[in-house]
Amino acid sequence: MKLLLVEDETDLLTEMEEYLSQQDYRCEKASTFATAEEKISLYDYECIVLDISLPDGNGLRLLDLIRKHHPSTGILIVSAKDSLRDKLEGLNLGADDYITKPFHLEELNARVNALIRRKVFKGNARIDVDGLCILTEAQEVYYEDRLINVTRKEYQLLLYFVINQNRVVSRQSIAEHIWGDHFDLADNYDSVYVHVNNLRKKIQIATGKDLIKSVYGVGYKWMRAS
Incomplete structure (x- = not known):
């Protein structure tokens, strides 16, 4: 399965890529809004892990682009913000799940795995x-x-x-x-x-x-x- 990891924290981005690659996911990275926007416009992904706070734009703005180009792609929002408002806004804009920093990589993997099963394989293992x-x-x-x-x-x-x-x-x-x-x-x-x-x-x-x-x-x- 091919994932796009959108995250501006370099260390966290590297950790996510290394861990999820070990789980047999094919990972691509984007640390800026512009890079993520370009990749989403050009390529297909089974799941996108999307940070809300990016240095050059609001990650929530990418949700419209994802849903326009890839309506069946799973979207997992990652954010340091732990407010109900941010969570609801992301879900209302089309995200499938939400995880708050800090988190364990095992939990991230479990959520990505469950999301892909639900979106791509209709919940079937x-x-x-x-x-x-x-x-x-x-x-x-x-x-x-x-x-x-x-x-x-x-x-x-x-x-x-x-x-x-x-x-x-x-x-x-x-x-x-x-x-x-x-x-x-x-x-x-x-x-x-x-x-x-x-x-x-x-x-x-x-x-x-x-x-x-x-x-x-x-x-x-x-x-x-x-």
Whole structure:
């Protein structure tokens, strides 16, 4: 799952990124209103952790932008303000949850996890699609009770395809989803091809179905089995 962390406190931002990355989230960072605004306009995220107080703007103003571009994205407001008014204002503007500083990173992770399950997976910890059973908490994939051994990136890819069923996803969008801000480290899309091809083969061997189709010159598409 891909997260955007919007926070102007450098140490806290680093701590959140390191901790949530260890929980297998792909994290991108923004420490200013302007940076957050640019990222929200350009990229998709499953969840945005949003600080209200930013040095160059009010984080609440970003809520309208998020809801305009990404109506299904989960929004968790983070603020040092512990007033009912601030909380209600954020929730009324479209936030899904609210956490007050200081907080434990374990609590932040639990809230992000619950929010994603509720928004993306409709509250389910289990996803059934085309005979596959995906256990989101254990991060395991089964077919007819047989475990399919997938790598971490293959698991992230599988979820991305399932979320975008019957849509063509470009190689660039896959790369941004899997590598996030670190995508520039890759010289080309060879890594995308390798990971997609490996996942495709594992699913085909396990199920006998070729569910990931190549779309020439564009990317890939998860095709529901008939």
